[in-house]
Amino acid sequence: MxxxxxxxxxxxxxxxxxxxxxxxxxxxxxxxxxxxxxxxAWVSRSLLVSWAAVLVSALAGNVVSTASVGxxxxxxxxxxxxxxxxxxxxxxxxxxxxxxxxxxxxxxxLGQVRGERDRLLSLFAHAPFAVATHxxxxxxxxxxxxxxxxxxxxxxxGRPMREVFPDLEGQGLLERIERVYWTGEPLVxxxxxxxxxRENGRxxxxxxxxxxTPLRDARGQVEGVLAxxxxxxARVQARQQLERSEQQLRRLSExxxxxxxxxxxxxxxxxxxxxxxxxxxxxxxxxxxxxINWRAMTPPEFxxxxxxxxxxxxxxxxxxxxKEFIRPDGRRIWILGGSAVVDPETFSGVAFVxxxxxxxxxxxxxxxxxxxxxxxxxxVSHDLRNPLASIRLGVDLLARSTVSEHQLRxxxxxxxxxxxxxxxxxxxxxxxxxxxxxxxxxxxEVSNMHLLVERAVEEVSVADPGRITVTGxxxxxxxxxxxxxxxxxxxxxxxxxxHSPGGSSVKVEVFGGSERVEVSIHNGGTPIPAExxxxxxxxxxRGVNPGALDGSVxxxxxxxxxxxxxxxxxxxxxxxxxxxxxFRMTLPKWASSPALPAQREVG
Numbered sequence: 001m002x003x004x005x006x007x008x009x010x011x012x013x014x015x016x017x018x019x020x021x022x023x024x025x026x027x028x029x030x031x032x033x034x035x036x037x038x039x040x041a042w043v044s045r046s047l048l049v050s051w052a053a054v055l056v057s058a059l060a061g062n063v064v065s066t067a068s069v070g071x072x073x074x075x076x077x078x079x080x081x082x083x084x085x086x087x088x089x090x091x092x093x094x095x096x097x098x099x100x101x102x103x104x105x106x107x108x109x110l111g112q113v114r115g116e117r118d119r120l121l122s123l124f125a126h127a128p129f130a131v132a133t134h135x136x137x138x139x140x141x142x143x144x145x146x147x148x149x150x151x152x153x154x155x156x157x158g159r160p161m162r163e164v165f166p167d168l169e170g171q172g173l174l175e176r177i178e179r180v181y182w183t184g185e186p187l188v189x190x191x192x193x194x195x196x197x198r199e200n201g202r203x204x205x206x207x208x209x210x211x212x213t214p215l216r217d218a219r220g221q222v223e224g225v226l227a228x229x230x231x232x233x234a235r236v237q238a239r240q241q242l243e244r245s246e247q248q249l250r251r252l253s254e255x256x257x258x259x260x261x262x263x264x265x266x267x268x269x270x271x272x273x274x275x276x277x278x279x280x281x282x283x284x285x286x287x288x289x290x291x292i293n294w295r296a297m298t299p300p301e302f303x304x305x306x307x308x309x310x311x312x313x314x315x316x317x318x319x320x321x322x323k324e325f326i327r328p329d330g331r332r333i334w335i336l337g338g339s340a341v342v343d344p345e346t347f348s349g350v351a352f353v354x355x356x357x358x359x360x361x362x363x364x365x366x367x368x369x370x371x372x373x374x375x376x377x378x379x380v381s382h383d384l385r386n387p388l389a390s391i392r393l394g395v396d397l398l399a400r401s402t403v404s405e406h407q408l409r410x411x412x413x414x415x416x417x418x419x420x421x422x423x424x425x426x427x428x429x430x431x432x433x434x435x436x437x438x439x440x441x442x443x444x445e446v447s448n449m450h451l452l453v454e455r456a457v458e459e460v461s462v463a464d465p466g467r468i469t470v471t472g473x474x475x476x477x478x479x480x481x482x483x484x485x486x487x488x489x490x491x492x493x494x495x496x497x498x499h500s501p502g503g504s505s506v507k508v509e510v511f512g513g514s515e516r517v518e519v520s521i522h523n524g525g526t527p528i529p530a531e532x533x534x535x536x537x538x539x540x541x542r543g544v545n546p547g548a549l550d551g552s553v554x555x556x557x558x559x560x561x562x563x564x565x566x567x568x569x570x571x572x573x574x575x576x577x578x579x580x581x582x583f584r585m586t587l588p589k590w591a592s593s594p595a596l597p598a599q600r601e602v603g
Contacts, residue, residue, distance in 0.1 A: 184214045189208055258274060271286075271292070278333060313344070321338070445479065459490060468493065478588075500525040504525070507520075522582045
């Protein structure tokens, strides 16, 4: 409804009332106008509308008088009354309009204050710091931001500070905050350590940066404290860790083990004593004027320098690297180092260097010895094959010819010796092949593990008959290299016969499953010490009984293990004084079967 419409209704209704009910109007003249105009002023909230209504009312109620018969007559005495009415009513209406306007301005101001308060609370709710206000000498919490609640993790509102944090007693912080209230002097905290217990009983230590400011009333009296704090625990812990790292680095540098260099581009501009010693410079003289050009000290054949620099420019650091330097005296050294870029614009940073020249020389000597060993084994085993073949052929001819019984025994011993020599040469050839990184060659064909075990038992029982018992279970069919598997079984059986008491039994069990087959060989006697079991399958390991003599060089178990791995299988050993010693060889049945995981690594 518009202001003018409001004014019209406010004047029109009383006028109609006076015209229609003249008796009442004579009893209470102008009363309806007197009551209607303040309502017009209050609703319209406009001086213009209100004064216009006053003027119209005066004219309608005083200038035009209503007679008892409804005849309109001009009443001269009404002019003075109308003027008085206008003045009185104008003053009264003005007061009402001003009151309503002031009330609206107050409501508008209160709405703005509420909006600002809501924005401030929203800011506190999402701010990374904690804000709280305390009231009264007991510092009762009357406002708490979510940051404070997350930090405290306990009820706060309406509770005094000492009641909320009794575990802060004796740390001095409560007294300092209370001093802000009593003295009116603000408090600034920097990395204040606070120890308190969570509600779950866990003790925690945090660090705070904060300010505590007195809150004053209209008379300037302190009525509370405003607290603003930030949890800087992560920053303090990171700085402490950095300080510990720097201290450790300083001790390491002073210990003389690690060379430390500051570089700018290709120039070393700073170095500790150890690095100067490595590079062939007097340690007490410091870095020479103009620095040390590390690229000029790099051998021409070292092709990784440019790649290393490119990686450092891209990632700001280098992976650990090995590098060779040529010192001013011509000596070459090897270093193990790592670098980090501090200023990418100038490509400056720090590098840590360890002298590994002795290790490199030892590795080179070991590699040369290994290569010599492989060549020697290859030459010996290869050159022995032809003479050994001739010996075996001659012994076979003698065994077939007509000889005496005494000569036959001699020839039989020669056959066995030649066979052992053949196995030794074959083992050396396998060792040479495996040590050079080649896989043991196998040729799979359908076979039966029960038959392979019986054949191996028959061969090893010639020299020591009657000691081996065999039991079989399940289907033993599979795809294997018969010769290699027979070789592995012979080595395992020979090992069991050799390391068990004379005349004792060696038990062999074969278990055939759907996907794999297992051969278990058990013997009694002295158990294998636990510390020797880990390296039992390494070459040249001869775990023989004290005083035992044989012609082995310790390759039997090594060859057997590699035969099993070539088939995707494993060999495991268990040994104790109570249960004896058992070797278990497990092989997948088919070439398509998944390989079994190796439980150990053998060189």
